[in-house]
Amino acid sequence: MEKYKFFDLPEFSTVKDILENERTNYVITLFGLCKILYAGRASSIATYSSRLITFKPDGSVLVHSNRKLKPVNWQPSSSEVKVEIGDELKIYVERKRPKEVLEILMPIVYYLSLSKVDEGEFHLFGSESEMVEEVVKNPELISRDFIPLEREYQTPFGKIDLLGVTSTGYLVLEFKRAQAGLEAVSQLKRYVDYLSWKGEKVRGGIVAPSISKSALKLLKKYELEYFQLSPKLLSTIRLK
């Protein structure tokens, strides 16, 4: 199988044939004029304009304009693609659950390319779960008397990142890899409320590299605590 193929100003029939028969083998890119209708969880219209459209083997579809990271329109993986030929090329991308349809109308396709794209290996460092691991290994990062009990402790109102005990009772820890905001405090409060309702003696703390001023204010109103800790990045990758 070739690494890639390229079609200059392809006929509609060529595009239809390729989208129907090669979609699961190649990443297919169309560049052309298109109008896009979307209906599903929301609905949208994108008027005729030159855009780049990408179809992936898993059924993902992305429609990109000339700016920003996010596509103008899209369809997540496990979508089905159907093509009809009329005055325009009509491409329907349908997703079953939730039921959503993307309708791509193209009066002209400037080019089409097929690329044999692979998955490759990928490793990320500096996630929230790595911070939790760090504290489990070194509980004294929180306090001298902190003993971790359970990660991802299930409550009826969500999972506690790390539940432990100190000399004064339970300690609920909510971790954030970036600055903690109001949302983090509300989330922690929810878990602490639950244990309190159960009659437990419980404290709660946010573990994050920083916390916003209003989040800190709210934290204090709720009588919760803040522990400063940053995620560890991979030492071999460095900013110049």
Place this chain on the structure above:
Amino acid sequence: MEKYKFFDLPEFSTVKDILENERTNYVITLFGLCKILYAGRASSIATYSSRLITFKPDGSVLVHSNRKLKPVNWQPSSSEVKVEIGDELKIYVERKRPKEVLEILMPIVYYLSLSKVDEGEFHLFGSESEMVEEVVKNPELISRDFIPLEREYQTPFGKIDLLGVTSTGYLVLEFKRAQAGLEAVSQLKRYVDYLSWKGEKVRGGIVAPSISKSALKLLKKYELEYFQLSPKLLSTIRLK
């Protein structure tokens, strides 16, 4: 200016020249073998693999594998691109704040394309703010005695979607365009707590098309309310 250009197995010098001189005019797509290092808010390594790399005029960069919607690596708009030629082609994409670097190493570029992509018009229907508008116009959707006072009412602990009054006092409404979960309840509780601390008589309600079981349970624990309402989609766009 041409609508697009295509280069089969371009020399490194050609890729460098184009990335340096045409990046603000065209959306540039590279298909080739690449290894990717990222360092910034987190850090990551993506091992050598065939991927599609897109550079947009605003500085956005996307690296796509063969599956899923989200790029493997990326850099948001306002990033700078630098190219160096050695044994491999080295592309550095740097973002100032937060300081982040993407390092793309390519032993081979299979093809390069330049596409004159436009922005186009875009309209979306069915957002949360449309639901708020609907309730402001028809307050009886909430209750006979509900009078809306202010949208996006600022508190020190976040914005209230819609603040109003009923015969029993203030009513804080938190809207969700999709099913409300625990997070929505915690958010609402935060606003209600604030007004309570101020000494106001206040009720709170979630306005959403549905609510999860545990969220409903938490809502009742907190003595908050639920109002069923769905976002309106554009009637001219219909699922078949």
Place this chain on the structure above:
DNA sequence: GCATAGATATCGCGA
């Protein structure tokens, strides 16, 4: 520039 919250969020995980 900072913070807050929405999003067709997407995605992975666990029950």
Place this chain on the structure above:
DNA sequence: TCGCGATGTCTATGC
């Protein structure tokens, strides 16, 4: 399948 929460979330908006 559903629900929940992290995400290098991104993005728009208001202060």
